[in-house]
Amino acid sequence: MQRPPVGVARTAVLIAAARANEQRHLRRLFTDPLAAGLVEAAGSANDLNGVRTLAGDHFVLRTRYFDDQLLSSAQPQVVIMAAGLDTRAFRLQWPPGTTLFELDLPDMVEFKEDALHDLQARPHCERVVVPCDLREDWPTALIQAGFDPKRPTAWLLEGLFMFLPPDAGDRILYWVSALSTRGSTLALEHVNREFRELPQMRPVHDRFDTLDARWQSDVEDPVEWLAGHGWHATVTHQVDLAAQHDRAVPAITDPRKVGDARIWLASAIHTV
Ligand code: SAM
Numbered sequence: 001m002q003r004p005p006v007g008v009a010r011t012a013v014l015i016a017a018a019r020a021n022e023q024r025h026l027r028r029l030f031t032d033p034l035a036a037g038l039v040e041a042a043g044s045a046n047d048l049n050g051v052r053t054l055a056g057d058h059f060v061l062r063t064r065y066f067d068d069q070l071l072s073s074a075q076p077q078v079v080i081m082a083a084g085l086d087t088r089a090f091r092l093q094w095p096p097g098t099t100l101f102e103l104d105l106p107d108m109v110e111f112k113e114d115a116l117h118d119l120q121a122r123p124h125c126e127r128v129v130v131p132c133d134l135r136e137d138w139p140t141a142l143i144q145a146g147f148d149p150k151r152p153t154a155w156l157l158e159g160l161f162m163f164l165p166p167d168a169g170d171r172i173l174y175w176v177s178a179l180s181t182r183g184s185t186l187a188l189e190h191v192n193r194e195f196r197e198l199p200q201m202r203p204v205h206d207r208f209d210t211l212d213a214r215w216q217s218d219v220e221d222p223v224e225w226l227a228g229h230g231w232h233a234t235v236t237h238q239v240d241l242a243a244q245h246d247r248a249v250p251a252i253t254d255p256r257k258v259g260d261a262r263i264w265l266a267s268a269i270h271t272v
Pocket residue numbers: 008009010011012015016081082083084085086103104105108132133134135158159160163
């Protein structure tokens with residue numbers, strides 16, 4: 001068995017723990033039969049319980065939001081950037097012929113492949129893993145793994161940008177756009193500066209600092225940021241998302257409690 005995730009990769013265990021916990025909900029937002037086994041293999045995420053409590057239902061609402069975006073875009077290629085312990089290849093019903101690429105740091109990919117093998121997981125699509133550092137030349141690694149820039153693609157960037165310096169995030173968006181045909185789709189999560197600076201977030205930053213997983217960037221207007229790269233984007237507010245799924249708005253995203261602080265959930269279509 002490979003070494004359990006360390007450093008920034010441990011944040012993926014936190015999200016998987018939230019998805020595992022959701023399976024106990026009577027009206028769960030999605031089914032993820034692998035999450036609990038992956039968390040167990042990683043040695044639990046109890047040290048990050050405080051972060052999960054603060055997030056409330058945010059992680060599971062965002063999971064459902066991105067599930068819906070990816071399935072409705074129905075592209076022949078799907079690229080999940082910083083996939084962590086994401087199990088969408090195994091738990092969503094993909095159209096026949098879908099190829100799904102998962103990118104993450106090499107140690108993380110190795111650990112996950114080992115754990116999935118032990119759990120006897122079988123994907124519902126052609127699944128290709130691409131170990132790489134997204135601050136380096138990941139486009140070459142992705143193309144060498146079989147990605148075809150001429151085919152329309154659905155990109156997912158969930159729980160990634162805030163961990164990267166602004167220039168690295170910009171470079172990723174540049175390359176995602178350069179590798180996207182017209183009609184490709186993209187879904188992302190990011191935060192604004194007010195969110196990063198919320199007093200409630202201080203213990204989270206302190207905890208993440210111990211993992212060497214400091215938040216390093218934010219974006220004031222994701223629609224404008226994406227438009228600059230040829231994307232037409234729509235932002236969904238957690239108030240609407242929670243109402244749509246009959247859940248309470250997570251306090252950390254409730255404007256009555258956090259004002260203009262935002263965790264952005266955006267989806268976009270490439271128009272050039
Ligand atoms: N997207 C997954 C999810 O929502 O379950 C995982 C999100 S987790 C918060 C952050 C992920 O980003 C981790 O899996 C970590 O390994 C990955 N990551 C952080 N920096 C990275 C980098 N420079 N290159 C590749 N992956 C990175």
